[in-house]
Amino acid sequence: MRALKLANFNAYLSFITKPGNELERQMAVDLLTTNETYFYREPKHFNFLQSVLAEWQGEKAPLIWSAACSSGEEPYTIAMLMAEAFGSRPWHILASDISMRMLESARTALYPLSRAKELPTSFLKKYCLKGHGDFEGYLLLEDKLKQRVQFAQRNLMEPQRLETKVDVIFLRNVLIYFDNKTKSQIINNLSRCLKPEGLLFIGHSESLHGISEQFTAIKPALYRYKGARA
Known part of the structure; x- marks a missing residue:
């Protein structure tokens, strides 16, 4: 002003x-927009995802969407887990945010080392390059990993259209900022992009209770999609 x-x-x-x-x-x-995030945030979610990927029976690798990716730490963490599970097989991750500034930062994939405190040491050594000189105290994601993540701007309040439905959606620490009517609209928009029996991760301080009947709770902050209403 x-x-x-x-x-x-x-x-x-x-x-x-x-x-x-x-x-x-x-x-x-x-x-x-609020952009607090770091690598391997809420590790129980990633540990569960790792077990799902290890037992994955589908012909194709699962398609995962980080629907509010902020500066990219979440989708890149998922990408590391996917790389461990599927290696050089075809796979990619969708990532979106409403903030163009955050998306530009995510595509650059340059982060302070402090954002990676929760990241397993093996992942840090395998997928990250340590900065030197002017970039002392920073890490850069390797290109092979960066190329697996497709970033796009999306407003979750609008109906979502994807080329194909996804197996997993991460929507963590987003719903907490809205009233129930808005939460319901966002969940309804995203559920149309999720395959039946697909997984939805939300933040540990969030719940779908009274928001949507299309999901079944299977663990704290983790839901399974029942499918579209008849």
């Missing part, structure tokens, strides 16, 4: 919703 010399929030809202001001609207989105 100060930079644009606008008198109040109503004037700012009017400004960013006018045609031609899309860049300013995106800046508002980037400034409003």
